Amino acid sequence: MKPVRVVRGTMVPLDRADVDTDQIIPQRFLKRIERHGYGEFVFYNWAHHDDDSPIEDFITNRPERSHARILVAGRNFGCGSSREHAPWALQDWGFDAVIAPSTADIFRNNSANIGLLVVELPENDVRRLMEMAVDPAATITIDLERQTVVGEGLEATFDFDPSAKERLLGGLDWIGMTLTHEESIARHEMGRPAWLPVSTGSETS
Numbered sequence: 156m157k158p159v160r161v162v163r164g165t166m167v168p169l170d171r172a173d174v175d176t177d178q179i180i181p182q183r184f185l186k187r188i189e190r191h192g193y194g195e196f197v198f199y200n201w202a203h204h205d206d207d208s209p210i211e212d213f214i215t216n217r218p219e220r221s222h223a224r225i226l227v228a229g230r231n232f233g234c235g236s237s238r239e240h241a242p243w244a245l246q247d248w249g250f251d252a253v254i255a256p257s258t259a260d261i262f263r264n265n266s267a268n269i270g271l272l273v274v275e276l277p278e279n280d281v282r283r284l285m286e287m288a289v290d291p292a293a294t295i296t297i298d299l300e301r302q303t304v305v306g307e308g309l310e311a312t313f314d315f316d317p318s319a320k321e322r323l324l325g326g327l328d329w330i331g332m333t334l335t336h337e338e339s340i341a342r343h344e345m346g347r348p349a350w351l352p353v354s355t356g357s358e359t360s
Contacts, residue, residue: 156270158326162252162297164224167214168288169198174228175235176262180244190269193240194247215248219291227284228255233262233273242266252297254304256281267319270326272299280304280311299323 184196202213209216232255242265252272266273287293295306304311
């Protein structure tokens with residue numbers, strides 16, 4: 156995945172709390188095993204009528220929001236089931252970051268694994284961002300290295316898990332992170348007694 160250092164862009168405000176993963180992407184659309192192709196189904200039940208025609212006024216259907224990179228949401232975002240399709244869908248729609256007062260642990264971890272930046276800010280800072288985001292041209296900057304969010308009249312800092320930060324800055328998923336220790340792993344394997352199982356795919360007699 157690509158390194159995540161700075162996310163700069165316009166916002167989509169979603170002023171709803173307790174948005175769960177089924178509301179982010181309904182279960183009936185989870186028919187793929189790859190990460191791509193889910194973006195069109197983000198918030199589908201809110202963004203469409205019962206006959207599947209789009210609700211033109213829903214925030215993600217508005218043309219002026221189509222290039223937004225940052226989703227600003229209410230507390231407890233990403234709760235519910237552990238489906239990793241939720242961050243896949245948000246990223247596929249075009250979001251590079253989510254900001255909320257609080258987020259579900261599994262959603263936050265799944266997001267870090269694919270390079271979707273999830274930032275938690277105090278309620279008053281998120282409210283300020285919601286107000287700013289009424290203007291579809293309003294831009295903010297999230298700096299992961301400095302752990303800051305900066306916009307007009309706002310400069311906030313946020314806490315972030317050091318391990319997730321290291322992986323995001325380096326553009327590393329868990330496999331990539333493991334491979335940074337490849338030499339140490341190889342030395343360890345070479346020092347193992349010959350009678351122990353090996354992971355090379357070969358067998359000794």
